[in-house]
Amino acid sequence: MTTTLIIGGSSGIGLATARLLVARGDEVHIAGRSAQRLDDARLALGDAGTDVATHVVDALDAAAVASLAAKRAPVGRLVLTLSGSEGAGRLAELDLAALRRAFDGKFWAHLTVLHAALPHLAENASITLLGAITARASMPGTAGLAAVNAAVEALVAPLAAELAPVRVNGVSPGYVDTPWWGMVPDADRRAFFDGVASELPTRRIATADDVAEVVALVATNPNLTGTVIEADGGARLKAA
Ligand SMILES: NC(=O)c1ccc[n+]([C@@H]2O[C@H](COP(=O)([O-])OP(=O)(O)OC[C@H]3O[C@@H](n4cnc5c(N)ncnc54)[C@H](OP(=O)(O)O)[C@@H]3O)[C@@H](O)[C@H]2O)c1
Numbered sequence: 001m002t003t004t005l006i007i008g009g010s011s012g013i014g015l016a017t018a019r020l021l022v023a024r025g026d027e028v029h030i031a032g033r034s035a036q037r038l039d040d041a042r043l044a045l046g047d048a049g050t051d052v053a054t055h056v057v058d059a060l061d062a063a064a065v066a067s068l069a070a071k072r073a074p075v076g077r078l079v080l081t082l083s084g085s086e087g088a089g090r091l092a093e094l095d096l097a098a099l100r101r102a103f104d105g106k107f108w109a110h111l112t113v114l115h116a117a118l119p120h121l122a123e124n125a126s127i128t129l130l131g132a133i134t135a136r137a138s139m140p141g142t143a144g145l146a147a148v149n150a151a152v153e154a155l156v157a158p159l160a161a162e163l164a165p166v167r168v169n170g171v172s173p174g175y176v177d178t179p180w181w182g183m184v185p186d187a188d189r190r191a192f193f194d195g196v197a198s199e200l201p202t203r204r205i206a207t208a209d210d211v212a213e214v215v216a217l218v219a220t221n222p223n224l225t226g227t228v229i230e231a232d233g234g235a236r237l238k239a240a
Contacts (some may be wrong), residue, residue, distance in 0.1 A: 008082030013179030160226030176233030201234030
């Protein structure tokens with residue numbers, strides 16, 4: 001049985017990925033900072049929740065990540081679905097301190113987990129990172145987010161070459177209806193999503209399940225490495 005560790009697995013895309021990989025027969029461990037969110041996640045998984053182990057771990061805590069990975073070694077699939085929610089805004093108004101926190105909350109959190117978990121990966125393990133289409137789009141107000149996500153996605157190709165036969169891939173979502181958007185009040189979020197969906201080539205906002213299917217694909221397919229799959233509903237095709 002393959003051991004899968006999903007850091008950021010208590011919500012959104014990570015939680016949906018946990019559901020898919022349990023169904024494939026993996027031994028799935030999900031980690032996040034909030035014990036309450038982990039409990040809620042287990043409930044949300046229903047019957048599958050009994051097969052998922054939960055761990056309170058902050059991705060920025062290298063010792064805690066190393067300890068978890070060592071206990072579950074060899075880790076066959078490492079999936080990182082975590083990020084903070086800061087860093088957006090037009091340059092003139094951009095809060096640079098918030099953008100530094102965004103780098104900490106996503107880029108440095110990713111690098112900390114990768115560094116700490118590396119000695120505990122299986123020889124043929126897969127690593128899957130989540131970027132965002134902002135890395136390659138040109139949406140006003142997203143320069144900071146573009147930089148954070150481009151930094152994460154830039155890890156993929158060199159690490160795929162360096163760590164082979166461990167496979168390293170990324171998934172780059174566009175707009176996904178997950179709790180990540182919780183900072184936007186419900187009515188505003190619905191209006192925003194409706195407006196965005198009407199302009200997307202797919203005419204819809206993605207679900208966590210849509211993206212999780214792509215995460216599960218790159219995490220499990222032995223022929224994929226060094227790729228970043230754009231699972232963005234065509235958002236990259238829009239200029240703004
Ligand atoms: N939703 C979108 O529209 C969208 C679009 C493009 C890209 N993405 C990317 O897709 C990934 C998943 O996003 P999502 O929408 O599924 O987000 P989400 O619903 O907010 O879930 C994020 C998960 O990460 C955990 N987390 C955050 N910081 C952590 C840390 N330092 N240590 C451990 N766990 C941490 C959270 O739990 P705790 O808070 O309890 O730690 C939660 O389980 C992220 O990289 C995000 O940037 C999302």
